[in-house]
Amino acid sequence: MQSTLFHRAAVGLTSLMISGMAVASDWTERSNENLRPGVTGVSQEVYDLHTTVLWIVTIIGLLVFGLILVSMIRHRRSKNPNPSTFHENVLLEVVWTVVPFVILIAMAVPATRVLIELDDSSKAELTVKVTGHRWKWEYEYLTYEDDNNIGVSYMSNLATPTEQINNPVLAGGLFPYGTAQDAVGSEFPEKDKNYNLEADKPLVLPSGQKVRFLITAADVIHSFWLPDLGGKKDAIPGFVNETWAIVPEGKEGTYYGQCAELCGKNHAFMPIEAEVVSQEEFKTWLAERKEEAAAAPDLTPFADLDEALELGEQTYAGACAVCHGNNGEGGVGVAFAGSDFATNEEHLDEHIDVLINGRAAMPAFGAQLSPREIAAVVTYERNAWGNDTGDLIQPQDVQDHE
Amino acid sequence: MSTAAAHDDHHHHAPTGLKRWLFSTNHKDIGTLYLWFSFAMFLAGGLLAMVIRTELLEPGMQFVDPEFFNQMTTVHGLAMVFGAVMPGFVGLANWMIPLMIGAPDMALPRMNNWSFWILPFAFLILLSSVFMSAFGAGNPAAPNFGWTFYAPLSTEYGPASTDLFILSVHMMGISSIMGAINVIVTVFNLRAPGMTLMKMPLFVWTWLITAFLLIAVMPVLAGAVTMMLTDRHFGTSFFNAAGGGDPVLFQHVFWFFGHPEVYIMILPAFGIISAIIPTFARKPLFGYASMVYATASIALLSFVVWAHHMFTVGMPLAGTLFFMYMTMLISVPTGVKVFNWVATMWRGSMTFELPMKWAIAFVILFTCGGLSGLMLAITPVDFQYHDTYFVVAHFHYVLVSGAVFSMFAAAYYWLPKWSGVMPNKLLGELHFWSSLISVNLLFFPMHFVGLAGMPRRYADYALQFADYNFWISIGGFWFGLSQLLFLAVCVLCAMKKGEKAPARSWEGAEGLEWEVPSPAPFHTYDTPPVVK
Numbered sequence: 001m002q003s004t005l006f007h008r009a010a011v012g013l014t015s016l017m018i019s020g021m022a023v024a025s026d027w028t029e030r031s032n033e034n035l036r037p038g039v040t041g042v043s044q045e046v047y048d049l050h051t052t053v054l055w056i057v058t059i060i061g062l063l064v065f066g067l068i069l070v071s072m073i074r075h076r077r078s079k080n081p082n083p084s085t086f087h088e089n090v091l092l093e094v095v096w097t098v099v100p101f102v103i104l105i106a107m108a109v110p111a112t113r114v115l116i117e118l119d120d121s122s123k124a125e126l127t128v129k130v131t132g133h134r135w136k137w138e139y140e141y142l143t144y145e146d147d148n149n150i151g152v153s154y155m156s157n158l159a160t161p162t163e164q165i166n167n168p169v170l171a172g173g174l175f176p177y178g179t180a181q182d183a184v185g186s187e188f189p190e191k192d193k194n195y196n197l198e199a200d201k202p203l204v205l206p207s208g209q210k211v212r213f214l215i216t217a218a219d220v221i222h223s224f225w226l227p228d229l230g231g232k233k234d235a236i237p238g239f240v241n242e243t244w245a246i247v248p249e250g251k252e253g254t255y256y257g258q259c260a261e262l263c264g265k266n267h268a269f270m271p272i273e274a275e276v277v278s279q280e281e282f283k284t285w286l287a288e289r290k291e292e293a294a295a296a297p298d299l300t301p302f303a304d305l306d307e308a309l310e311l312g313e314q315t316y317a318g319a320c321a322v323c324h325g326n327n328g329e330g331g332v333g334v335a336f337a338g339s340d341f342a343t344n345e346e347h348l349d350e351h352i353d354v355l356i357n358g359r360a361a362m363p364a365f366g367a368q369l370s371p372r373e374i375a376a377v378v379t380y381e382r383n384a385w386g387n388d389t390g391d392l393i394q395p396q397d398v399q400d401h402e
Numbered sequence: 403m404s405t406a407a408a409h410d411d412h413h414h415h416a417p418t419g420l421k422r423w424l425f426s427t428n429h430k431d432i433g434t435l436y437l438w439f440s441f442a443m444f445l446a447g448g449l450l451a452m453v454i455r456t457e458l459l460e461p462g463m464q465f466v467d468p469e470f471f472n473q474m475t476t477v478h479g480l481a482m483v484f485g486a487v488m489p490g491f492v493g494l495a496n497w498m499i500p501l502m503i504g505a506p507d508m509a510l511p512r513m514n515n516w517s518f519w520i521l522p523f524a525f526l527i528l529l530s531s532v533f534m535s536a537f538g539a540g541n542p543a544a545p546n547f548g549w550t551f552y553a554p555l556s557t558e559y560g561p562a563s564t565d566l567f568i569l570s571v572h573m574m575g576i577s578s579i580m581g582a583i584n585v586i587v588t589v590f591n592l593r594a595p596g597m598t599l600m601k602m603p604l605f606v607w608t609w610l611i612t613a614f615l616l617i618a619v620m621p622v623l624a625g626a627v628t629m630m631l632t633d634r635h636f637g638t639s640f641f642n643a644a645g646g647g648d649p650v651l652f653q654h655v656f657w658f659f660g661h662p663e664v665y666i667m668i669l670p671a672f673g674i675i676s677a678i679i680p681t682f683a684r685k686p687l688f689g690y691a692s693m694v695y696a697t698a699s700i701a702l703l704s705f706v707v708w709a710h711h712m713f714t715v716g717m718p719l720a721g722t723l724f725f726m727y728m729t730m731l732i733s734v735p736t737g738v739k740v741f742n743w744v745a746t747m748w749r750g751s752m753t754f755e756l757p758m759k760w761a762i763a764f765v766i767l768f769t770c771g772g773l774s775g776l777m778l779a780i781t782p783v784d785f786q787y788h789d790t791y792f793v794v795a796h797f798h799y800v801l802v803s804g805a806v807f808s809m810f811a812a813a814y815y816w817l818p819k820w821s822g823v824m825p826n827k828l829l830g831e832l833h834f835w836s837s838l839i840s841v842n843l844l845f846f847p848m849h850f851v852g853l854a855g856m857p858r859r860y861a862d863y864a865l866q867f868a869d870y871n872f873w874i875s876i877g878g879f880w881f882g883l884s885q886l887l888f889l890a891v892c893v894l895c896a897m898k899k900g901e902k903a904p905a906r907s908w909e910g911a912e913g914l915e916w917e918v919p920s921p922a923p924f925h926t927y928d929t930p931p932v933v934k
Contacts, residue, residue, distance in 0.1 A: 032866060033850040035786055050783045057773035064740060065766055071747045072762070075683070076754075083751035087686040096741045097734060104730045107780060112723060114782040119719045165862060166463050191461060195865050220555040221649060223714060223789060227855045231785025234714045236650060237554065238643020241716035256864075260714075260789040260857045262548045264555060265469045268860040332469070361559055 036227055039251040039276075043230030045114050053107055060103075118231070121244040124212030126205070129153075132215075132222025132235035132259065133363055134332075135266035135322060139203050142214070144286060152289040155368050157318060158269045159198040162326070164191050165269075197256040199273035200318075206282035208249035215241040218363060220264060226257035226274055234261055247276045265332055266322055297371050299395040305383065308392055312380025315373045319365065320381075328385045333362060337385035348391060351378055352401050371398040424519075427511035429496045430922060432518050434820070436493025437813075439521060441892070443485030444806070446529065448882050450478040455878035457861060461868050471861035472546040477532050479549025480567075483667070484574045485525055487801065490809045491670040492517075492581045495609045497820065499585060501915040501922060502603045504594025504931040509587040510580075517580035524573035531563035548859060550660070553641035553652040557633045564634065568627045575620045582616035585609055594914070596933030600694070603913055604687065605673030607694050611701045612669045615662045618705075623659040626652065650715050657708035665704045668800060669697055671768075671808030672739055675761050677913070678815050679743050682758035683750030684910040689742040696735035696742075703732050713784050722781055729779040733772065740769055755908065756830045760811035763838055764804060771799030774849065789859075792852025798845045810837075810888065818903030821895035822921035829894070833887035840884055843877030 030036055037047040074080065125145055131138040133155070140153035192198070205211055215224050217235040225232035229245040257272035277285065302308040317326075323333035328342075336342040341351065355374050358364030365374065372395040382391045417425070426432055453474045457465050466474070496514065500507055508514045534543040545567045547556040556564055589610050593602070602610075629640040629652075639645025641652045672693075680687045687693065709717060709725040717725075743765050752758070774796040778784050787793060810833075817825045847870040852858075856867045863871065894900055903920040914933070918926050 030854065030866065032854050032870070035783075035853045036855070046782050046786060049780060050777070050786070053777050053780055053783065057776055061769060061773050064744065064769055067744050068747065068762065068766065071744065071750075072752065072754075075748060075750050075752055077684075077751045080749065080751050083683065083685040084749035085685065086749075087688050087690070087746075089688075089745075092745070093689055093692055093738070097738060100734050100737045104733065108727060108730060111726065111780045111782055115722060115726070116719065118782060118785070164462070191865055193865065195461065196862060197864050220559055221552055225857070227786060231782070232714050232788060233716060233785075236643075236715065238647075238649065239716065258855075258857050258860075258864075262472070262552070262555065262859045264546070264559065265467075265472065267472070268468065268857075268862045 038228040125209040129214040132217040135270040156199040202273040202275040206279045223261035225260040228255045308379040312376035371395040433497030440490035447481030455875040459875040468861040473544035505592035520577040524570040528570040582613035585613040594930040604676035608669040608673030619659040619662040661708040662704045678761040685750035688745035696738045699735040726781045757815035764807045767803030790852040791848040795848035818907035823900035836884040840880035
């Protein structure tokens with residue numbers, strides 16, 4: 001059942017009141033109000049530092065506000081009709097300059113220690129290159145233990161279906177719109193527990209080993225952030241940033257993060273899902289991926305247009321719709337429906353070329369999609385939404401494309 | 403100047419109608435124009451924020467497209483920073499600095515006119531792109547890269563309207579620089595005999611220092627947008643890695659402007675609060691000299707902390723440590739100021755008229771923002787806080803319940819001097835309490851969602867954040883509507899409806915501005931006043 005606004009508001013207030021008392025004992029529980037301790041040694045240290053500083057500023061704040069309150073009560077005109085005239089006190093001024101300075105040093109020392117620790121990404125067992133794209137993440141496994149030639153890489157997209165995201169109206173309660181069912185004639189899907197956080201292919205990491213992330217971007221600046229692993233690092237085109245994490249053994253599980261630097265339209269829709277598994281499982285997983293990567297591309301021709309269109313529709317929804325619109329109407333990217341580009345025979349070669357190699361803001365898909373998928377998508381774009389050109393592009397055509 | 407000319411000059415009739423405002427060289431009229439413009443931008447920027455909060459009321463996309471959402475966050479930020487806060491303080495400077503130092507007008511009155519009249523056109527250009535976008539012309543039509551316009555999102559990937567944005571930022575920059583020159587020249591040359599620098603009211607001091615900051619950093623902003631322009635159209639690659647440029651360079655240049663800019667938006671507020679608290683505590687300001695020195699140290703330090711906005715870009719360890727220490731250091735002079743205000747209140751004889759209410763709210767809420775700023779300075783933890791709603795909460799505490807509240811305090815304090823009537827008490831009280839409660843409902847829970855991990859500039863969010871976002875939105879609508887009460891207060895004053903104000907409108911008020919009648923006559927200080 002879709003909860004109403006008022007229901008949720010009531011739950012919100014209650015949880016706010018309870019949160020002061022209940023302390024999350026399980027590391028998988030995520031606080032709604034506070035930073036997460038996370039699962040790595042560093043994230044725990046960062047959390048401790050946060051707690052210390054939060055206490056310090058809270059105490060300072062309460063002292064200052066307490067003084068103001070006392071003054072407002074005792075030094076109002078009705079209580080104190082004759083104001084004092086003092087306006088200087090050297091000792092006092094020295095004290096409130098020096099004491100904060102000492103407090104600052106007390107905070108700077110542990111902060112410096114953690115920062116130095118965070119900076120050391122040497123001696124990693126696994127190196128993963130993370131590339132931010134608009135609006136998905138690419139994970140490339142570079143080295144693992146003694147293997148310097150893994151050659152495994154893949155794209156990771158948002159898994160939450162569009163129907164869950166696009167609510168037609170408010171879910172009811174506060175505004176006189178009625179329920180969603182009244183408005184659109186059918187119940188729209190309830191949002192999953194991990195709404196907007198799940199990816200189709202998660203980043204897989206081994207527990208108990210040091211993982212070094214090399215972080216960069218292909219287009220604009222993104223930021224790679226897994227809160228439970230202790231912080232974020234920007235993904236900047238032309239730069240390779242480094243960070244690292246060790247998830248201890250026994251803390252295997254799924255961790256979610258999100259892009260943290262504004263990167264355009266779908267900034268809010270490019271989550272990071274990390275699946276931490278035992279080293280044994282990781283090795284099996286990696287071996288399977290290597291095998292897949294080494295296999296020759298599948299160049300089986302499509303039997304007929306329909307077969308190509310079926311795969312094309314799927315691929316389009318996953319890779320293209322975000323910029324070019326669900327119905328080829330365009331958006332950040334160009335429109336296909338009824339366009340000269342997608343219907344004129346002259347542009348066919350160019351069409352394939354742009355998909356493989358990219359052009360301006362359009363990313364290159366040559367490394368992300370198989371020849372079969374590229375052929376299917378080009379076929380789809382030239383036949384869907386009334387484009388009906390009848391063009392059928394075969395995987396071999398894509399493979400042969402110079 | 404001949405005696406006859408001086409005579410003519412001082413006793414001509416005040417011009418009327420449109421000409422009075424269009425061709426004005428009078429600091430009071432130009433001040434009024436600035437203040438109304440600032441308030442109009444505050445409402446316009448607020449309207450954009452209402453769109454943001456409506457979309458974020460519930461998880462999922464209901465009202466706008468994520469693309470339009472980004473345009474809203476961008477133009478909201480630009481309108482508030484460059485349209486509401488900065489011109490608001492310039493308006494106060496125009497009105498009050500000549501009155502406070504006993505000068506007949508600003509030193510460069512024609513430039514004063516020009517620096518104001520550039521602004522409406524600058525914002526017409528910027529906001530026109532929003533109208534185009536809202537009515538479906540072009541996709542996307544308005545700037546959509548955040549008010550910080552990081553490259554390459556704003557260069558290679560920026561919409562066509564980025565060029566309108568660049569032009570309008572240039573115009574705002576020219577306006578600010580001219581305003582700043584005017585303040586400096588006025589303060590150095592037109593002080594009444596006996597008004598030594600260390601006798602100036604703190605509002606004049608903080609504005610003098612702010613003016614120097616403006617002159618130092620507005621050209622840097624102009625440089626940044628010019629480099630963007632040449633990157634976009636003339637084949638340069640300042641910020642394009644593929645051409646041998648450097649996207650991080652953009653951030654360094656932007657924040658070298660941006661951090662002093664933060665203090666440009668708060669130092670005049672310190673001056674206002676330092677005028678109001680002594681008035682209503684009926685006790686001289688504690689530590690006048692240390693206030694001046696603290697303001698100057700904050701201004702100097704503001705040039706060596708810029709990279710704390712970009713701890714996550716991957717700077718070398720030594721650089722990161724330097725910027726962390728410098729940033730922490732800023733809390734010392736800022737703390738001195740807060741302690742001085744508390745010591746001014748201490749053993750005073752306080753009453754809590756409207757300006758004092760806003761001033762005390764400022765001290766408390768600005769301190770909240772300052773303390774969360776200290777937390778953000780701790781770099782390893784900033785790696786978690788950075789670009790989350792925790793940061794949004796922090797800068798709205800210092801900018802809304804800080805800078806904007808100080809301007810409300812200033813308006814209630816000086817409205818009697820400007821209009822000749824006391825601001826309506828009932829509406830004023832409603833405005834204050836309504837704003838005070840809603841501003842906290844609006845911004846305090848942002849700390850929570852930020853710590854829990856909600857990134858900023860998100861059009862949609864995970865279900866975990868739903869409850870607080872609902873309340874934040876309610877707080878937002880409430881705060882927005884509350885500002886209409888202030889509009890009513892101002893309109894009543896402008897229509898001269900209300901209790902007549904005496905020259906010294908507040909019992910404990912000190913300073914030259916309270917020696918002249920209320921409302922202040924069109925020309926003041928034909929002959930310089932006597933400064934004791």
